[in-house]
Amino acid sequence: MATAFLSTANSFFPSSISPSTSSSCSSSSSSLGTALVYLNNQNVQRRTLCKAFNESPPPTPALTKRGFSLCFITSLVLAAGNGCSNAIAAILEADDDEELLEKVKKDRKKRLERQGVISSSGQEKGYLQDVVYKLSEIGQAIDNNDLSTASSVLGGSTDTEWVKNANVAFNKLSSSPEEKTQVETFNSSLASLISSVTKNDVESSKVAFVTSATAFEKWTTLTGLVGQLKGL
Numbered sequence: 001m002a003t004a005f006l007s008t009a010n011s012f013f014p015s016s017i018s019p020s021t022s023s024s025c026s027s028s029s030s031s032l033g034t035a036l037v038y039l040n041n042q043n044v045q046r047r048t049l050c051k052a053f054n055e056s057p058p059p060t061p062a063l064t065k066r067g068f069s070l071c072f073i074t075s076l077v078l079a080a081g082n083g084c085s086n087a088i089a090a091i092l093e094a095d096d097d098e099e100l101l102e103k104v105k106k107d108r109k110k111r112l113e114r115q116g117v118i119s120s121s122g123q124e125k126g127y128l129q130d131v132v133y134k135l136s137e138i139g140q141a142i143d144n145n146d147l148s149t150a151s152s153v154l155g156g157s158t159d160t161e162w163v164k165n166a167n168v169a170f171n172k173l174s175s176s177p178e179e180k181t182q183v184e185t186f187n188s189s190l191a192s193l194i195s196s197v198t199k200n201d202v203e204s205s206k207v208a209f210v211t212s213a214t215a216f217e218k219w220t221t222l223t224g225l226v227g228q229l230k231g232l
Helices: 002-010 019-055 063-117 122-143 147-154 159-172 177-200 203-221
Strands: none
Touching: 002 159, 122 147, 122 159, 122 203, 147 203, 159 177, 177 203
């Protein structure tokens, strides 16, 4: 390429040029040829670098542990067909077992934390034990149609001391939505019980009492207190 370019360039000079001028032109032509060779080499290097860059593989995305397992399993399926189904099932089962183990560990940690709170809540457990005794007395009185005795045990309103103390314990020991729902049910049905007893309505009193006692028992089961209170 450089030789052809120089040949064409020399045809631009007339034959009558003096020797000194010819020597100068020859030197210039030599320099120009060297420059063209250098530029040609640079272009070749650029094209080589561009080709290498364009042909380089894309970055490999990061795989999670489960994603790697799935890729590995897929390769096994393609390689061995149905013959490796048992091995695949074992891999998936092991992965699921690991997730289950982590869940068990978290649940155990929560139970231990809950037991720690309960162990340090002696006063609140005393309040709850009083609720058990109150409900037992109220239930016996209603079963005997003795609403006057039930009324005296209830106290006539939800502002009585034993009800307030019960809610102190409920608030401290309730953590899950299910537990809090049972507390709400207990309080609302207890208010209905007080109203029914005040009105001397035996049947409504029985229904409200059953609802209150059931909610309280469910709450103690959810919180792990059912085995720590007498009379349940």
